[in-house]
Amino acid sequence: MSRIGRKPINIPAGVTVKVDGNVVTVKGPKGTLTQKVHHNMNVSVEGAEVLVTRPNDEKENRSLHGLTRTLIHNMVVGVTDGFKKELDVLGVGYRVQKQGKNLVMNLGYSHQVIVPEIDGISIECPAANKIVISGPDKQQVGQFAAEVREKRPPEPYKGKGIRYTGEFVRHKEGKAGKGAKK
Numbered sequence: 001m002s003r004i005g006r007k008p009i010n011i012p013a014g015v016t017v018k019v020d021g022n023v024v025t026v027k028g029p030k031g032t033l034t035q036k037v038h039h040n041m042n043v044s045v046e047g048a049e050v051l052v053t054r055p056n057d058e059k060e061n062r063s064l065h066g067l068t069r070t071l072i073h074n075m076v077v078g079v080t081d082g083f084k085k086e087l088d089v090l091g092v093g094y095r096v097q098k099q100g101k102n103l104v105m106n107l108g109y110s111h112q113v114i115v116p117e118i119d120g121i122s123i124e125c126p127a128a129n130k131i132v133i134s135g136p137d138k139q140q141v142g143q144f145a146a147e148v149r150e151k152r153p154p155e156p157y158k159g160k161g162i163r164y165t166g167e168f169v170r171h172k173e174g175k176a177g178k179g180a181k182k
Contacts, residue, residue: 005065009050009073012080017050017072019043024072028079030136031120035075041068050076074138084134085145091160094152095128103131107152108160115148131162 011017015028024043025034037043040061042053052069054061077083089096089105096105103123105113117123121144124132131148135141145164154161154169163169 003066005052005054005069007069009052009069009076011045011048011050011076015076015079017045017076019045024075026072026075026079028076028136030079030082033075033078033137035071037068037071038064040064043068043072078136078138082134082136083138083141084132085141086165087131087133087145087149087162088165089129089131089162090154091152091158094160096125096131097128098123098125103148105151107162113151115151118144 012028015026018025018027022037022039022041022043023034024037025032040055041064042055044051044053050072052065052072054065074083089107091108094105094107096103098104101117103115103117103125105115107113115123118140120137120140121133121135124134126132133141133145133148135144149162149164152161154163154167156170156172157174159169159171
């Protein structure tokens with residue numbers, strides 16, 4: 001039996017969960033999220049808890065049980081607290097700034113890289129080398145952060161580029177280190 005799938009999801013004050021067939025809608029202070037769940041999963045709201053049950057112990061239903069519960073739990077957390085990803089920009093002359101709704105990045109190219117802010121995502125630049133991406137939808141925040149990081153991923157020789165805060169980038173030796181080992 002799925003240990004994660006069996007756990008009930010507590011609904012905090014100010015959050016409403018509505019189940020309409022196989023569509024779950026969660027509304028809270030940070031917005032509204034909607035998720036279509038698999039037709040085999042049974043989602044029910046009982047008091048201040050959401051319960052996810054499965055019809056039988058077939059392999060597909062077992063794998064969907066914990067997934068469905070986690071997706072709904074992430075929706076509840078998203079509309080109450082929200083999710084955020086922090087990115088660091090490392091490199092000489094590399095800097096970022098917010099201009100209106102756009103993120104303008106100088107990343108060593110001959111031109112500036114401009115990324116527009118999308119609906120449901122907010123971008124902040126607390127420093128010239130720091131980006132904070134936040135929003136209620138965990139998947140959307142992670143995807144947007146990955147797209148920003150993709151503009152200049154960290155390179156393995158000097159470590160320059162955009163990386164997640166706390167990400168470890170393994171460094172390579174380079175050509176000079178090869179000849180010095182003799």
